[in-house]
Structures are given as structure tokens and as C-alpha cells.
């Protein structure tokens with residue numbers, strides 16, 4: 240692929256993009272979308288439209304929407320589809336909330352960035368008519384069990400390549416598919432938390448609650464526009480295998496933090512006066528590991544703690560909690576850690592441009608890494624493309 244087109248080259252966003260769309264007449268030609276796509280994501284400027292058949296390459300991270308001053312680029316809003324499902328008496332609407340939403344939603348209602356509003360978020364969803372509110376942290380725990388088990392297998396058996404890359408960020412997965420297909424065997428085979436939450440609801444939860452899975456409309460509330468793309472991937476229909484119902488999707492709709500805030504305002508709900516509410520049971524409970532998924536380094540930390548316990552049979556030591564070497568907001572952080580008898584070189588990266596830098600270093604440098612976490616957005620999902628717009632804008 241050719242290098243670096245000038246930022247003045249205009250690239251349309253395809254009308255069938257599942258994550259974002261462009262309102263052309265609002266565009267003020269500031270070039271901020273192209274700048275973030277070039278400098279932070281390492282996508283724009285790596286190709287010409289002649290090479291791609293006039294198709295813009297998009298990893299669906301939504302960072303362009305996050306920086307666009309006049310909202311010319313916006314998320315593909317799905318909250319009206321959720322409203323329609325709620326209005327249908329034959330549907331059961333279940334919303335699962337990602338960890339980063341509960342610390343960002345308050346900002347859309349004038350609260351300090353980072354204010355923890357989990358109880359009000361759950362209450363808001365109930366006030367809007369949602370039947371069940373579940374916590375995606377439940378499936379984040381499942382993801383960690385899978386990622387940690389796979390890491391142990393790779394390190395101890397040598398049957399699969401190292402380093403193992405995380406696979407829970409759909410923006411990063413698409414970037415790897417586009418630019419580094421030779422690395423796909425290195426990506427963990429674990430689905431993302433939302434990728435696991437969807438089929439678990441339509442199988443296990445439906446059975447426990449005696450619900451007809453055909454009536455369930457599964458909605459993910461996320462900080463992430465790339466999840467709108469991810470749920471449409473062909474492999475995200477494990478429920479079909481289980482139930483034998485053609486066309487059934489695991490997760491049906493995705494709405495972002497911004498969309499929920501917009502919906503609440505349209506509905507005239509006073510967010511501040513909502514009394515705190517709790518998640519529904521069975522899939523509303525989780526360990527602390529899932530909670531840290533939302534920040535860069537969180538997946539790595541949770542997986543290493545779990546791997547330590549599996550390898551040694553004892554709880555992870557203090558050193559594997561609050562992993563300072565890989566915490567923080569530098570785009571690439573590295574550490575060497577002892578997990579049982581193994582010495583593991585690990586790295587944590589956010590921004591796919593930084594991922595490209597590290598991958599090229601790995602390819603050319605010869606250092607053996609064992610585990611690399613990549614999240615597309617600045618600071619991880621907390622800076623996702625569907626979050627209130629000022630969040631973490633200065634992360635890098």
C-alpha cells in the first residue's frame with residue numbers, strides 16, 4: 240500500500256458502513272477526522288482509492304466522529320430501533336452494559352468526567368422500558384478465562400504462535416485483518432465480552448428465566464462504534480447452532496453512551512433525579528476483573544492474574560494487581576513479569592498506529608513477547624468512539 244496521502248484528500252464514508260455515517264452538508268473541511276485516522280489510527284493515508292476500488296478503509300473505531308466539531312460524522316444511531324422493540328409487546332428487550340459507560344454517561348448530563356453512575360444508568364434503562372438490564376462484565380469474566388487459558392497453552396505447549404494478541408477490540412481485529420493477516424493465528428481465539436454475552440443470554444439466561452429466545456432483542460450499550468460492526472460479523476451467530484433458528488443473531492443492536500444520553504433527553508427523563516437501581520440477577524454479577532476492561536492495560540492485568548492462579552493454584556500476588564508498569568497513558572508500555580515459573584514479556588498498546596509501530600518492532604527486532612494487549616481507542620474503551628465527546632481528548 241502506498242504511503243501518506245495529504246490530509247486534504249477527501250475520502251467518503253461508504254453508505255453501508257454499519258458504525259458511522261456522514262452528513263456531508265455539515266462538513267466544515269477542518270480535516271480533524273483525517274488527522275485522527277492518520278496519526279492515531281494509522282489508517283488514512285496508507286492507501287489510495289484507486290487501489291481499493293473507491294472504497295474508504297474503515298476500522299469502525301469512530302474516533303473521527305469523536306473529534307468532528309459540527310457532528311458531520313456521527314455514529315449510526317440505533318436507539319430508535321430499540322424503542323420500536325420496546326413498543327412491541329411480543330419482544331423482550333435485554334440491555335447489557337459495558338464497563339466504560341457507567342463512568343462516562345454522567346458527563347453527558349453535566350457531571351464531572353469519571354463520575355460513577357452505574358445505579359442511575361440502570362434506572363434510566365428501566366425508565367425507558369427495557370425488560371432486563373444485565374452487566375457485560377459477566378461475559379468479560381468469560382473472556383478472561385478463555386484468554387488466560389489460551390495464553391497458558393501457548394506458553395507451555397508451544398503449539399500455537401507467540402505473542403498472543405488480545406482479540407476483544409473489534410477495531411484492532413479489523414486492523415489486523417487488513418494490514419497484518421499473517422498475524423491472525425497470534426490473535427486470541429476468544430470472542431469479545433459482547434461476543435460472549437449475546438449467545439449466553441439467548442441460551443443460558445433464556446433457559447434460566449424461561450424466556451423464548453426468538454422474542455429476545457439483545458442490545459449492547461457500549462462506548463464503542465466498532466461493536467456495531469462486530470455484531471454483524473458472520474461468526475457472531477452461535478445462537479443459531481444452539482437453537483437451530485435460521486437468521487438468529489447473538490446480539491441484535493448496539494447503542495453507544497452518546498445515543499443513550501440523546502434518547503434520555505428526547506424522552507424528557509431527569510437523569511439526576513433517578514434513584515439508583517440494580518442489575519437483574521444471574522448475569523448482572525461479575526468479578527472485579529471485567530470492570531478494568533474499560534481502561535488500557537485492563538485486559539492484560541485480568542488475564543495475567545487468572546493465568547497465575549491457573550498455573551500455580553494460588554491467588555495472584557500483589558504485584559499482579561494494579562500493574563504499574565503497564566498502567567498509564569503512554570501509547571506503548573512494556574514489562575517483564577513473573578507468572579509462576581514463567582518470565583513473560585508483555586506489552587500494552589492503544590491506538591492502532593501505535594500497534595503498527597510495535598508490530599514492526601517485533602518483526603524487525605527479535606525480542607520475544609508473550610502477550611500483547613491492543614485497544615484501538617485512546618486510553619482504551621474509556622476513550623471509545625461513542626463516548627461523550629470531550630472524554631480523554633488529550634490522551635495522546
Ligand code: SF4
Pocket residue numbers: 299300407408409410411462463464465466614615616619620621622623624
Ligand atoms: Fe471499541 Fe474499545 Fe476497541 Fe475502541 S478500544 S474500538 S471502544 S473495543
